[in-house]
Amino acid sequence: MQCRQIGGAMKFIHTSDWHLGRKLHNQELLDYQREFCKWLLATAQEQQAAAVVVAGDIYDRALPPVEAVQILDETVAAFAKSDVELILTPGNHDSAVRLSYGGKVMADSGVHLRTDVPGITQPVVLSDEYGDVGFYGIPYLLPDAVMAELEADRSHEAVLAAAAERIRADAGERGLERIVVMAHAFIKGGSAKAEESESERDISVGGIADASAAVFDGFNYTALGHLHGPQTVSLAESDTVVAYSGSPLAFSFSERNHTKSVALVKINGTGTVSVERLPIPVGRGMRQEKGNLEELLAQAADDPGDTRAWLKVILTDNVRPESPMERLRGVWHNTIALDFQPAGAVGETQLAPLGRLERQNPTLVTKDFMEFHTGAEPDQVRSELIDGVVTASGEEAK
Ligand SMILES: [Mn+2]
Numbered sequence: 001m002q003c004r005q006i007g008g009a010m011k012f013i014h015t016s017d018w019h020l021g022r023k024l025h026n027q028e029l030l031d032y033q034r035e036f037c038k039w040l041l042a043t044a045q046e047q048q049a050a051a052v053v054v055a056g057d058i059y060d061r062a063l064p065p066v067e068a069v070q071i072l073d074e075t076v077a078a079f080a081k082s083d084v085e086l087i088l089t090p091g092n093h094d095s096a097v098r099l100s101y102g103g104k105v106m107a108d109s110g111v112h113l114r115t116d117v118p119g120i121t122q123p124v125v126l127s128d129e130y131g132d133v134g135f136y137g138i139p140y141l142l143p144d145a146v147m148a149e150l151e152a153d154r155s156h157e158a159v160l161a162a163a164a165e166r167i168r169a170d171a172g173e174r175g176l177e178r179i180v181v182m183a184h185a186f187i188k189g190g191s192a193k194a195e196e197s198e199s200e201r202d203i204s205v206g207g208i209a210d211a212s213a214a215v216f217d218g219f220n221y222t223a224l225g226h227l228h229g230p231q232t233v234s235l236a237e238s239d240t241v242v243a244y245s246g247s248p249l250a251f252s253f254s255e256r257n258h259t260k261s262v263a264l265v266k267i268n269g270t271g272t273v274s275v276e277r278l279p280i281p282v283g284r285g286m287r288q289e290k291g292n293l294e295e296l297l298a299q300a301a302d303d304p305g306d307t308r309a310w311l312k313v314i315l316t317d318n319v320r321p322e323s324p325m326e327r328l329r330g331v332w333h334n335t336i337a338l339d340f341q342p343a344g345a346v347g348e349t350q351l352a353p354l355g356r357l358e359r360q361n362p363t364l365v366t367k368d369f370m371e372f373h374t375g376a377e378p379d380q381v382r383s384e385l386i387d388g389v390v391t392a393s394g395e396e397a398k
Helices: 030-046 066-081 103-109 156-174 293-302 324-331 352-359 362-374 380-392
Strands: 010-015 051-055 085-089 111-113 124-128 131-137 178-184 186-188 210-212 221-225 231-233 241-244 261-267 273-279 286-291 310-315 335-340
Touching: 010 030, 010 124, 030 051, 030 066, 051 131, 051 178, 051 221, 066 085, 066 103, 066 111, 085 124, 085 131, 085 178, 103 111, 131 156, 156 178, 156 210, 178 261, 221 261, 241 273, 286 293, 293 310, 293 324, 310 324, 324 335, 362 380
Parallel strands: 010 051, 051 085, 085 111, 131 178, 178 221, 186 210, 221 241, 286 310, 310 335
Antiparallel strands: 010 261, 124 131, 231 241, 261 273
16 A cells, blocks of 8 residues: 655556567567657656556566566666656466566555455555545456456456455445556447457457456546557446557557557546547557559559558469569568458359369369469469379379
8 A cells, every 4th residue: 555645636647558578570669669668657757647557468478578578677667766656467468476576575666566366455545635546456367267266257257347346345445435447358338349459369268258347337447458459448327437548559550540549547536537648659650552563563663652661561463473572672671561362362152163172183173272362263384283293293183
């Protein structure tokens, strides 16, 4: 338990899903991640925020690379020296135990780790001129691992509801009326569909994957981690604000249109919450181009566009061109991902030719596959090549 008095109403920053150590299509992001952490503390100080809360997926892996550990170490040290409290909880990518290392010592310096079930009912209490605000950290709860301890059923909804119930009881005992809860989970609201990205790891293993936002009813603000796009989850007929901050950087091209941000949250004396999303000025742009290789190369020669942005190219050529990555990088140096979607490829409803597989004729099967993949029958050169290979393999065409 920690008490600190600040002037005015309570202000804090909510972020999550740092994924320190993660790469983007084999490109290191460490420099950008370090830059983000520095920007975060500077921004918190500039905004006179009392705290920064990080709702899970601090690291990308249970055993993070050494550079990722160094970045967190530098960040924790910088926050410890500052007036800004830092509260961290593990996500499904973190090892809660490894993340908890040194936590008991760091608490004295204003760095608070909430990594286990007993920690759920140990709020960090910060005060503004209207009184206390309790910050409760729920670590990622794998149902199989915690259902017994929480006396709950085997689902995310059940373990989160049990954790929330303990928080309500604890806050009641402590007389805390303004409550912030951190959680790492797939939370669904009343109406709007949650927006997922390609870089989130499925957490459905170990029970039902998602839980309803209603489990957080009554708290003033719930700071969520897990989904990488910033979004607010609707909770009907309630003043409770439940929101995802989103990740600070894009980890997949599906996120190229996100405005990555942190949430600056204000809670006034009566508990009313307002949220402002502060865009993060770190990282590179991302773009995607789709088309025929020759046409794309001609287009790039004409106007290369934003050459600093990471680029993903989707080639629509029916026959795979030779060395496409090399040639693309000749004009667009930052091409880091390549995909093929042949324009002539047939859809799944047109798979009838594959029924011929039953005849088990290797030549025909191979030619059908080529036709399926490229949208055209193999030309004479390829046809002869297939015949030759099949014959040589001893499987005479029937
Ligand atoms: Mn994540």
